[in-house]
Amino acid sequence: MSAAAYDVAIVGAGIAGASAAYFLAPHARVAILEREAQPGYHSTGRSAALYSQTYGNASVRSLTRASRAFYDEPSAGFAAQPLLAPRGVVFFGRAEQRAALEAQADELRATGGRIEWLAPQDLRLRVPALRPAWAAVGLHEPDAEDIDVHALLSGFLHGARAAGATLTTNAELEAADHENGRWRLTTPAGEIHADILVNAAGAWADDVARMAGAAPLGLAPLRRTAVVFECKRFTDTARWPTAVDATEDLYFRPEAGRMLASPADETPSPPCDAQPEELDVATLIERLQQATTFDIARITARWAGLRTFAPDRTLVAGFDPARKAFFWLAGQGGYGIQSAPAMGQLVAALIRNNPLPPALIDEGVDPASVDPRRFSQPAP
Numbered sequence: 001m002s003a004a005a006y007d008v009a010i011v012g013a014g015i016a017g018a019s020a021a022y023f024l025a026p027h028a029r030v031a032i033l034e035r036e037a038q039p040g041y042h043s044t045g046r047s048a049a050l051y052s053q054t055y056g057n058a059s060v061r062s063l064t065r066a067s068r069a070f071y072d073e074p075s076a077g078f079a080a081q082p083l084l085a086p087r088g089v090v091f092f093g094r095a096e097q098r099a100a101l102e103a104q105a106d107e108l109r110a111t112g113g114r115i116e117w118l119a120p121q122d123l124r125l126r127v128p129a130l131r132p133a134w135a136a137v138g139l140h141e142p143d144a145e146d147i148d149v150h151a152l153l154s155g156f157l158h159g160a161r162a163a164g165a166t167l168t169t170n171a172e173l174e175a176a177d178h179e180n181g182r183w184r185l186t187t188p189a190g191e192i193h194a195d196i197l198v199n200a201a202g203a204w205a206d207d208v209a210r211m212a213g214a215a216p217l218g219l220a221p222l223r224r225t226a227v228v229f230e231c232k233r234f235t236d237t238a239r240w241p242t243a244v245d246a247t248e249d250l251y252f253r254p255e256a257g258r259m260l261a262s263p264a265d266e267t268p269s270p271p272c273d274a275q276p277e278e279l280d281v282a283t284l285i286e287r288l289q290q291a292t293t294f295d296i297a298r299i300t301a302r303w304a305g306l307r308t309f310a311p312d313r314t315l316v317a318g319f320d321p322a323r324k325a326f327f328w329l330a331g332q333g334g335y336g337i338q339s340a341p342a343m344g345q346l347v348a349a350l351i352r353n354n355p356l357p358p359a360l361i362d363e364g365v366d367p368a369s370v371d372p373r374r375f376s377q378p379a380p
């Protein structure tokens with residue numbers, strides 16, 4: 001029996017692979033191969049779910065802005081509930097951190113984002129757990145939102161399958177050979193053929209590249225830790241914003257009656273099923289105790305995930321300059337969820353050799369900024 005043949009095979013059913021599949025499937029025969037039993041098991045299922053148009057560099061921000069229309073109005077039946085929910089972000093600091101926050105305010109304003117100064121009493125009204133000394137200066141970004149990551153991932157995968165894409169789980173790509181103008185892809189679930197191979201393997205994207213005979217880009221997976229805790233002192237937290245300290249080494253936000261918090265760590269890691277380290281959890285608790293009056297009654301969940309960055313901390317999407325029919329979709333770093341709708345549209349346009357949708361151009365999305373060829377050009 002001959003192996004099934006596809007136009008595009010996507011390795012990885014995280015948010016990157018799922019969004020690409022969603023926008024490609026109406027136009028091409030698409031197969032998604034996922035190593036785990038569940039899509040979204042790695043970074044996608046472990047995020048803090050924040051949508052902020054001021055986060056990341058100019059290339060990231062343009063993709064995030066260009067994603068907004070999809071978040072606000074996905075196609076009919078995509079999700080049963082809204083994909084975004086109002087949250088807001090406050091940045092808080094001690095008196096001696098005023099200069100740092102002023103510099104941050106200038107930077108955030110330069111992105112076009114709405115930023116307001118908060119008086120200490122307003123800051124503590126919004127986040128009553130802050131100790132007065134840590135609420136001396138505050139900034140408010142009112143337009144940041146929470147993303148329903150589960151609904152977004154399910155919507156992409158459901159929509160892709162409804163348009164004819166196949167999703168095979170427990171299907172780790174074990175070999176990728178380009179023969180007679182197409183890929184022969186070997187997995188424990190069987191072999192398939194495809195014209196184009198999309199590498200959306202997250203922390204493993206450099207490994208998949210090596211397997212397919214492409215040069216790795218030097219992607220760096222960085223571990224980040226998060227916990228959810230119960231706190232008896234503050235019960236009415238649902239409307240609190242996400243709170244981020246001025247040096248960005250602590251953030252916390254409400255999570256279904258509890259609090260989610262992270263020490264915003266970035267520890268280099270090999271690609272793996274990342275697990276939280278005791279030391280990082282202890283560091284987080286210490287920082288929370290310094291800055292807040294939370295009484296941490298019980299930690300109900302703890303996890304770690306990998307945020308995988310390209311050397312310039314900009315996402316990567318485009319054909320490999322040397323390996324034919326090998327397409328990179330990697331380096332989503334800390335922005336892969338918020339930017340996914342626009343990134344999926346960009347990938348579909350590049351693979352189909354179509355012009356970018358005007359809505360992406362209007363927000364300044366520039367395929368050159370994410371093109372993997374930027375890493376192979378000789379230095380001037």
Ligand SMILES: Cc1cc2nc3c(=O)[nH]c(=O)nc-3n(C[C@H](O)[C@H](O)[C@H](O)COP(=O)(O)OP(=O)(O)OC[C@H]3O[C@@H](n4cnc5c(N)ncnc54)[C@H](O)[C@@H]3O)c2cc1C
Nearest residue numbers: 012014015016035043044048050173202305335336337338
């Ligand atoms: C603690 C934390 C907080 C975060 N907060 C935010 C946030 O607030 N907002 C935001 O936008 N982003 C956030 N992120 C980042 C976001 O989660 C990532 O950018 C995004 O999930 C990356 O998606 P991905 O599809 O590239 O990777 P993944 O979700 O890791 O998917 C890659 C998939 O490829 C599969 N795979 C790998 N190798 C193979 C192979 N050989 N064969 C088959 N399958 C393979 C893996 O099993 C995996 O499922 C956060 C991340 C962390 C860890």
